[in-house]
Amino acid sequence: MSLSISDQEQLLTGWGRTCPSLARVQACTSIEQVQHEVARxxxxxxxxxxxxxxxxxxAQSGGGTVLDLQAFNDISYDSITGAxxxxxxxxxxxxxxAIVPAGAFVPVTPGTRMVTIGGAxxxxxxxxxxxxDGTFGAHVQSLTLVDGSGEIHELTPSGxxxxxxxxxxxxxxxxxxxTQATFDAIPVTSSLISVDTQRANDLDEVMSVMAAGDEKYRYTVAWIDTVSQSARGVITSGDHAPIDQLSAKQRTHALVFEPKAIATAPPIFPSGLLNKLTVRAFNEAWFRKAPKSASGDLQSISAFFHPLDGVQDWNRIYGPRGFLQYQFVVPDSASHLIRAALEKLRQVGAPSFLTVLKRFGAANPAPLSFPTQGWTLAADVPAGIEGLGQALDDLDELISEAGGRLYLAKDSRQSPQMFARTYPRLSEWQQVRDGLDPRGVFTSDLARRLSI
Ligand SMILES: Cc1cc2nc3c(=O)[nH]c(=O)nc-3n(C[C@H](O)[C@H](O)[C@H](O)COP(=O)(O)OP(=O)(O)OC[C@H]3O[C@@H](n4cnc5c(N)ncnc54)[C@H](O)[C@@H]3O)c2cc1C
Structure with missing residues (x-):
């Protein structure tokens, strides 16, 4: 993910390990140092x-300065306000x-816990x-921002x-x-999740089970077997288990949260290890491992939300060429594009053992926030597969015509035209950004690629 060239020069990539670029990486330990870096x-x-x-x-910027804020790591929890x-x-x-043992949980977690508040x-x-519950940003009460003139702002969602x-x-x-944020936590009485699982034999069944569960479950996701022609899947849904669902023994450590890494992927993996055969075998085993139908299983936070965090550096399994994740959202009226995308990826022979489908609720007021009402599909695929670029460009067209868009946090390849078409509030956002950063100090490889 990052390779040190000199004390400060580092070759940075995203999690997919494609498109590296060299930047001066500066660790900052104070807000004054952030202001100093912005000024220079x-x-x-x-x-x-x-x-x-x-x-x-x-999160990279070739030839620029990249600030590492890991020293900004204080955490406090107010059990009265729940913030x-x-x-x-x-x-x-x-x-x-810090907060689970005190009976609280973050309002939103992605598929990995290894993200910062700034990145969230x-x-x-x-x-x-x-x-x-919407996005993480919908739960932020206030945040501190150093702008392009070095000025410090306390920003809140209204006012x-x-x-x-x-x-x-x-x-x-x-x-x-x-540099800092205050956000709502949600109260929990245990650190376990009560999980219902259901296998579905084809995509229509997956989608109808998910749509029906919208009201019923706080958390729902479907894993899709992209190798099977029917696009069968496993739907897991759950909610925080109330303490009275725990056995007497479990209640003695109801709020314990001690996740452990179970393995580390070796630094060198041959390209091509993830091919159609290995992915087919994995997907078959994963589908069969899931119960046909089960309810009320108690799972740990890490097992339910972050199973991949158990294997450190798992992104290396894609070998030196790396991989990309194609994630898009389409409105309910274009739900047929989920099948079209899966078919396209299968035709081009892009093996994926990690393809997930989720429901999105309404969008929030942020002009560049990705989620909008509908379906979102995310598929990890190895980079460099013949025909993949064209297949994804074709899909981009269909998604854009249907009123959908791609997720910037996963993107490494869309065109500036696709981006501008599918984020119609871009110029409104640019106006506000220009006010905060009149000199154009803040930029990234993504911003340059998409002419943001
Ligand atoms: C296994 C896995 C599963 C994932 N699952 C999901 C998922 O379910 N849902 C989802 O939404 N995402 C998911 N993601 C993506 C991930 O949540 C986002 O990319 C997140 O932004 C990463 O956080 P980070 O701290 O690593 O930020 P980085 O990747 O380092 O940065 C992301 C962006 O945030 C900006 N940023 C970071 N810190 C600051 C700061 N202090 N001030 C201003 N800007 C800042 C960066 O400039 C960059 O543009 C997943 C990623 C992985 C690897």
Whole structure:
């Protein structure tokens, strides 16, 4: 993910390990140091980076300065108001370790805990509960931002500075450097999740089970077997288990949260290890492992939300060429595009063992926030497969025509035209951004690629 060339020069990539670029990486330990770096920004600008879990080129800036804010890691939890205040460099992992034993949980978690508060806000992340709770940004009460003139702002979702607040939610680090945020936590009485599982034999069944469960479950996701022609899947849905669902023994440690890594992927993996045969075998085993139907299973937070965090550096299994994640959202009226996308990926022979389908609820007021009402599909595919680029370009067209869009935190390849067409509030966002950053200090490889 990052390779040190000299003390400060590092080759940075996203989680997909494609498109590396060299930047001066500066660790910052104080807000004054952030202001100093913003003031001395060169022609290639400045960008804050979290844990580099965005897949593409959002958290890197070739020839520029990349700020590492991991020292901004204070966390406090107010059990009366239920609010968490955390430094932008604190990870969701450390937030959970701090608040779960106190009976609270983060409002939104992605498929990994290894993301920072700055990254969660910058990408306006969503979880399996978007249809109920919306994005992470919708739960932020206030945030501290250093803008392009070095000025410090306290931004809140309503009031005078609401436009600057919402431009920063999902603003991909391009409105300034977030140093701290206060957000709502949700109360829990146990650290276990009560999970219902259902296998579905084809995509229609997957989608109808999910649509029917919209009201019933806080968290829902479907894993799709992209190798099977029917696009069968496994739907898992759940909610925080109330303490009275736990056995007497479980109640003695009801709020324990001690996730462990079970393995580390070796540094070198041959390209091509993930091929149609290995993915077919994996998918068959994964489908069969799931119960046909089960309800009320108690699972840990990490097993339910973050199974991949158990294998450190699992992104290496794609070998030196890396991989990309294609994630899009389409409105309910274009739900047929889910099948079209799966078929396209299968035709081109893009093996994926990690393809998930989720429901999204209504959008929030942030102009660049990705989620809008409908269906979202995310598929990890190895980079460099013949025909993949054209297949994805074709899909982009269909998605754009249907009123859908791609997720910037996963993107490494869409065109500036596709982006501008599918984020219709871009110019409104740009106006606010220009006010916060009149010198154009904040930029990234993604911003240059998409002419943001
Ligand atoms: C296994 C896996 C599963 C995932 N699942 C999901 C999912 O379910 N839902 C989802 O929404 N996402 C998901 N993601 C993507 C991930 O949540 C986002 O990319 C997130 O932004 C990564 O956080 P980070 O701290 O690593 O930020 P980075 O990737 O380092 O940065 C992301 C963006 O935030 C900006 N940023 C970071 N810190 C700051 C700051 N202090 N101030 C201003 N801007 C800042 C960066 O400039 C960049 O544009 C997943 C990623 C992985 C690897």
């Amino acid at each position: 920004a060169g022609a290639r600008g400045v960008l804050a980076r979290g844990l580099g879990r965005s897949y593409g080129d959002a 968490v205040t955390a430094g932008a460099g604190a990870s969701l992992d450390s937030v959970m370790k 806000i910058g990408s306006d992340i969503h979880g399996k509960n978007h249809h109920v 005078d500075k609401a436009p600057q607040f919402w431009a920063t939610i999902g603003g991909m680090g391009l409105t300034g450097v977030i």
